[in-house]
Amino acid sequence: MIETRIAESLGLLWLDGGLHGDLLSLCTLGGRLSGTQSERAAVDWLEKRLADASGQAVRRHPVAYAGWRSKRCTVERIGASRADLLQAQPLVGSHVTGARGATAEVVDLGRGTPEDFAAHAAALRGRIALVRHEYMFASGHVHRRRKMQMAMDHGAVGFLIGAHLPGIGPVAGSSGRAGGPGIPGAGISHESATLLADGARARIIIEAEEGAASADNLIAEIPGETDSWVVLSAHIDGHDLAASAMDNASGLAVVLAVTRALAPLVPHFRRGLRVALFNVEEWALTGSKAYVEGLSQADRDRIVLNVNLDSVAGSTKLSALTSGFAGVEAFLSQIAASCGMPIGLHRPLMVNSDHANFAAAGIPAFRLVAGFDQPGSNLRYVLTPADTADKIAATELKAAALFTAHAVARACTASDSRAASFRGTPADAARPPS
Ligand SMILES: [Zn+2]
Incomplete structure (x- = not known):
């Protein structure tokens, strides 16, 4: 019945x-x-x-x-004579930088697997780690939060994640920080990641309201x-x-x-x-x-x-x-x-x-x-x-x-x-x- x-x-x-x-x-x-x-x-x-x-x-x-609410997020490519503003989306809960931001050379880690981080271990301290977003619904996927943790563990001062597809703007995501220690992190477009991949210098500015x-x-x-x-x-x-x-x-x-x-x-x-x-x-x-x-x-x-x-x-x-x-x-x-x-x-x-x-x-x-x-x-x-x-x-x-x-x-x-x-x-x- x-x-x-x-x-x-x-x-x-x-x-x-x-x-x-x-x-x-x-x-x-x-x-x-x-x-x-x-x-x-x-x-x-x-x-x-x-x-x-x-x-x-x-x-x-x-x-x-x-709680965390973004007030400002900018990522710039710093050239010899000018700074270019790139499209960026702050990672939810990201560490803040203050108005002066974090400026450093970018190290391109490609996809950002544990092997990629191991290969660049000596170069990351004091620099900004650049990884790529990847298709999330797959067996071999390496999660963004894991990549960010590896960047922190290697002494990076910033974390950028580039979109995996051109023409769609920046990717979003969470830093997973939950109010604890961290580094500033932002999603950028595929095109912006390409612009930064040649060892450029970048400045990340993230300001946010934080509280319970x-x-x-x-x-x-x-x-x-x-x-x-x-x-x-x-x-x-x-x-x-x-x-x-x-x-x-x-x-x-x-x-x-x-x-x-x-x-x-x-x-x-x-x-x-x-x-x-x-x-x-x-x-x-x-x-x-x-x-x-x-x-x-x-x-x-x-x-x-x-x-x-x-x-x-x-x-x-x-x-x-x-x-x-x-x-x-x-x-x-x-x-x-x-x-x-x-x-x-x-x-x-x-x-x-x-x-x-x-x-x-x-x-x-x-x-x-x-x-x-x-x-x-x-x-x-x-x-x-x-x-x-x-x-x-x-x-x-x-x-x-x-x-x-x-x-x-x-x-x-x-x-x-x-x-x-x-x-x-x-x-x-x-x-x-x-
Ligand atoms: Zn979901």
Whole structure:
């Protein structure tokens, strides 16, 4: 009986006219950088929309973080007789320089892998490290924060990251500093990186307002028949140089559609559905970290799975990053086969979205992402001014919603022994997926 009702609801999900409209509404509110009016407007809008979708009161969960608001960011190429101003975007939370800035010779590290840093180790002290942004949704990706840490470890006085594509302006991102020690860092365009790559001198000026701040996660709970839960999550915040459409208005719109579709059924499910919209994700996953840390061990034990949606449109190919949980992979393979939707699987834990904080606490968790290992897909525009709604096809959103709804409904209705299998075993996790 419940199987028939799930099938009916998921059939209707394909016709859900609100899905693409929600994406556009979120993009209209702007890039949602935490601490801005755009982010607060999105939280207000999502609170109401999630209450309507779930039929439940939405709880605001305040998260303290190191607030940071850019007042000035300039990067100049210093020539013998003139200084050329380059297009630049400060990395969120960057160390500030004061009005005089940091001036030094630029060392071009290419992509900025550990090998690149090792090869230039002797040249970096007192200089500015220049690396390149790279396609983020790929197995061999070296994260920007890791590159910045290597620059600091080698004594660099500044950090510049050039866009990987020409013609799109500078890249955005977080410094991951969270109010601690650091060096000034900024994203620049592909063309600016080329101008600086010949050993030029550069001046970075970053000024910002800093201080304690608070942003809200949003939580809604639809109880099932027992006190165990499936947590469906997506992050709210983004960057202010674009609409942050793929990353992550897509995930938010899909969470709302899945919640609308399943809300009437969840009271008949073994497990409840907890929807968690996390804030300050772009600031080193701060909102979900605070949330998971605030749960007791008993609360954590009652969560059988975290389904985290981050950048789920922009390509027709969906992948699940299964955080080392072999059992989650087996579960998702079965769903993909039963609903005829292929899914890519990548097992190593990738600390690139909120699922990582659940996984770190021992809670089975996966991230659904579009375009994994597809550097030619529209996901290449994430963190650039081109992350806009026109990069997303309505059918991509629907496919992500359908797969997610299947996964959530099956996890909510699985037997206890099936749900326990999500954790897999260390031996399973060490084995490559078949
Ligand atoms: Zn994201």
